[in-house]
Amino acid sequence: MKDRHSDVIIIGGGPAGLTAALYCRRAGYSVTVFEGGMPGGKLNVTLEIDNYPGAPGTEGPSLAMTMLSQAEEAGTNIVYEQVTGLSLQETLKTVTTESGSYSCHALIVASGSENRKLGVPGEDKFTGRGVSYCATCDGGFFKGMDVAVCGGGNTALEEAQYLSEICSKVYLIHRRNEFRGSAINVERTKSKPNVELVLSATVSAIEGSDRVESVRVRRADGSEISIPVSAVFIAIGSAPITSFIPEGTLALAPDGSIEVDALMRTSVPGIFAAGDVRNTPLRQIVTATADGALAAASAGKYLAEIGRA
Numbered sequence: 365m366k367d368r369h370s371d372v373i374i375i376g377g378g379p380a381g382l383t384a385a386l387y388c389r390r391a392g393y394s395v396t397v398f399e400g401g402m403p404g405g406k407l408n409v410t411l412e413i414d415n416y417p418g419a420p421g422t423e424g425p426s427l428a429m430t431m432l433s434q435a436e437e438a439g440t441n442i443v444y445e446q447v448t449g450l451s452l453q454e455t456l457k458t459v460t461t462e463s464g465s466y467s468c469h470a471l472i473v474a475s476g477s478e479n480r481k482l483g484v485p486g487e488d489k490f491t492g493r494g495v496s497y498c499a500t501c502d503g504g505f506f507k508g509m510d511v512a513v514c515g516g517g518n519t520a521l522e523e524a525q526y527l528s529e530i531c532s533k534v535y536l537i538h539r540r541n542e543f544r545g546s547a548i549n550v551e552r553t554k555s556k557p558n559v560e561l562v563l564s565a566t567v568s569a570i571e572g573s574d575r576v577e578s579v580r581v582r583r584a585d586g587s588e589i590s591i592p593v594s595a596v597f598i599a600i601g602s603a604p605i606t607s608f609i610p611e612g613t614l615a616l617a618p619d620g621s622i623e624v625d626a627l628m629r630t631s632v633p634g635i636f637a638a639g640d641v642r643n644t645p646l647r648q649i650v651t652a653t654a655d656g657a658l659a660a661a662s663a664g665k666y667l668a669e670i671g672r673a
């Protein structure tokens with residue numbers, strides 16, 4: 365029989381959620397984390413992390429497992445279920461999953477973000493059959509083949525670099541003339557002899573019969589070309605995951621992220637948000653973990669204020 369009530373419920377077991385859980389447990393609160401996918405979140409799709417202080421060259425999945433064990437050893441209850449709904453009754457908050465409902469007094473939303481889609485013909489049809497949103501996850505399937513990467517930020521640049529090591533040729537398609545990514549990433553990408561830049565161009569369709577066979581690209585002058593490729597890696601950013609929050613419950617920023625103050629407090633007392641799902645200027649592991657710690661501290665303060673500490 366699962367415990368249906370905790371002092372704190374955390375939605376999402378990525379870096380933000382697992383850090384919040386660790387801090388809440390160390391403060392003595394009962395904590396349940398709901399994780400609908402892989403614990404560790406996006407760490408699981410990061411091959412190597414070089415910018416998390418104290419852990420240079422760490423592999424993402426390994427850091428994910430370390431964060432999970434640390435939270436579990438502190439006494440966190442992890443429930444591997446997707447949260448589908450949320451309701452608020454006075455001070456009690458209830459989250460719904462496929463197995464029923466769970467209540468808490470303080471809720472921390474740490475559900476991260478999901479890949480943005482291009483929205484072009486063929487994208488959905490070929491997802492898993494040549495269309496991918498993660499080069500480190502799926503690149504190996506296209507060893508020695510020609511592929512395309514779509515996007516102009518750091519993720520697209522890094523994916524192109526990664527794929528250039530295993531694929532014959534990488535077309536990097538970007539709608540602008542210049543990249544949004546860092547100068548060092550742009551230089552590294554340009555130095556790869558098998559990366560061809562296709563700039564001021566947009567993907568208009570992904571084509572094939574059973575699998576991806578080509579990507580159709582529209583240039584600035586309106587002309588279209590078809591580039592034969594076996595895969596298209598889409599890296600055009602991400603959108604915060606908030607679909608389980610009923611409309612109007614929490615104030616959202618224009619980009620759909622949850623609005624919080626400097627203490628990770630949302631517009632509803634007792635609900636906090638941390639990591640990539642919130643209105644943050646930087647979506648990184650170090651900022652997600654810092655948010656998680658702050659959200660936990662604020663949740664503790666809230667529980668004390670309502671006499672639940």
Ligand SMILES: Cc1cc2nc3c(=O)[nH]c(=O)nc-3n(C[C@H](O)[C@H](O)[C@H](O)COP(=O)(O)OP(=O)(O)OC[C@H]3O[C@@H](n4cnc5c(N)ncnc54)[C@H](O)[C@@H]3O)c2cc1C
Nearest residue numbers: 376378379380400401405406447476639640647648649652
């Ligand atoms: C390819 C790639 C490479 C990256 N490289 C780096 C890097 O080198 N350095 C760096 O600092 N950052 C990097 N990042 C960014 C970093 O991974 C994220 O900023 C960080 O993981 C955000 O943590 P988070 O906990 O907010 O969200 P996430 O890691 O996205 O975790 C959110 C978790 O919530 C779960 N979830 C979502 N909705 C629900 C629901 N309804 N019910 C239950 N669970 C739910 C998800 O399954 C997920 O596990 C990279 C990201 C990507 C995609």
